[in-house]
Amino acid sequence: MNFKDLMRQHLKDLKPYVPGKPIEELRREKNIAGEIIKLASNENPKEPFKEIRETIIEEISLLNRYPNSGCHYLCEDLAKHIGVDPDQIFVGNGSNEILDILVRGFVRLDEEVVYPFPSFIAYPLIIELAGVGDVKVPLDNYRLDLKSMKEKITPATKMIFICNPNNPTGTYVSADEVNEFLQGLPDTIIVVFDEAYYEFVTADDYPDTIELLKSRDNLIILRTFSKAYSLAGLRVGYSISHPDLVKCLHMIRQPFNVNRMAQAAAKTALKLSGKLKGRLRENSEQMEFVSNELKTLGFTVPPSQTNFLLAIPPLEFETGIVEKLMERGVIVRGMNPFGLGEESFRISIGTPSENGRFLKELKEIIS
Ligand SMILES: Cc1ncc(COP(=O)(O)O)c(C=O)c1O
Incomplete structure (x- = not known):
């Protein structure tokens, strides 16, 4: 039976999300015995804090019961943590689920989502899955080009994704750039600020989107426990x-x-700021070290x-650097799918130690 023929027309050619290769899979494929x-x-290379692990263990004995459906208590804690009202918070099965709910819930079949490219690889997937219009706007020098994104707005635009900082380039757009972008934007367009890496940001001129929300109803800010909090x-x-x-x-x-x-784990995580x-801090220091080393080797x-x-x-x-690193047991993400x-x-x-190992293998490959 060709099940593909039975599928909804607009989904037949969808390419599934390809995650970073899991360690066990690489070990099996390449027969690698070492680390x-x-x-x-x-992901965060560190395991979740001890307090979070203990919370999870305590929660296990309650798994015969369904969870709180609207995440009432977590919303209360998040609201306090951020300084907003609990009814402004919505919790999802990863921020990815919220992106999906937003597009499926708000963007009609004859409407479009404007988003940067290359950016988070799930955006085009979610948009295709919903069968709505897809307007990709190329980056400018590895940064979101908010001016071009604004130019792409038409009466069909329903939603705009602003990935800030942007995955996979790591770059950010400033408060001034965001303010200019929002100027005169119709309030029927929902602007989604995807701030999955918010906790890592150190730039002084990074936009305070929670503050912006006080004067604009059409914004939604997404954050996650997956990255900084080690809970992917x-x-x-x-x-x-x-x-x-909400x-x-x-x-x-x-x-x-x-x-x-x-x-339960997210509630505990919030107490561990x-x-x-x-x-x-360690992430910033290590990132500077790896970045400098890569630049010294000639990388941009x-x-x-x-x-x-x-x-x-x-x-x-x-x-074939990516493949060669894999053969040596170092899994990085090749950027082909990101264009x-x-x-x-x-x-x-x-x-x-992982960063040191990566740099050692890389130097051997390119020497
Ligand atoms: C920019 C961006 N947004 C959202 C997500 C999804 O995060 P979550 O684990 O909360 O679904 C990711 C994950 O890589 C991401 O890079």
Whole structure:
């Protein structure tokens, strides 16, 4: 039976999301016995804090019960943490789920989503899945080009994604640029600020989108526990927006979309801001170190405000760097699917020893 023929027409050619290669898969494929390090998915290299692990263990005995369906208590804690009202918060099975709910819920079949490219690889997938219009706007010098994005707005535009900082380039757009972008924008367009890497940002002129929300109803800000908080495996992200928008999101979401352990762990994570700061500092220091090393080797490395770097090799370099790193047990993310060329790759910042190992293998490959 050709099940593809039975599929909805607009989904037949959809290419599934390809995640960074899991360690076990690489070990099996390449028969690698030694240590494999994964620096491919912008995960935190550190395990979740002890307090979070203990919370999860406590929660296990309650798993016979469904979780709180609207994440009521987590919303209360998040609201306090951020300084907004609890009815402005919505929690999703990762911020990815919220992106999907937004597009499916708001963008009609004859309407469009404007978004940057290359950017988060899930955007085009979510848009295609919903069968709505797709307007990709190329980056300018590895940065979001907000001027061009604004020029692409038509009466059909319903939603705009602003990935800030941008994955996979790590670059950010400033408060001034965002203010200019929002100037005169119709309030029927929903502007989604995807701030998955918010906690890593150190730039003084990064926009305060929570402040912007006080004077504009058509904004929604997405953040996540997946990256800085080391909880990618639990799937918990959240949004901050106007309460009426939150009500619509609740209408569309699946019941019990965020599991019990994720809700409990996220609540504990919010109490550990002090400890988190130490990890964020280490990330910044390591990122500067890896970035400088890559530049010394001749790579172009856009300045990053995240926990990853984009590395673009000079033309004269050895080909197949990504594959060769894999063969040596170092998993990075090749940038072909992002349209950044076969030889470019994105590398997540690991522990100091993982970063050292990556650089050692890379130097051997290109020497
Ligand atoms: C820019 C961006 N947005 C959203 C996400 C999704 O994060 P989550 O794990 O919360 O679904 C990612 C994950 O890589 C990302 O890079």
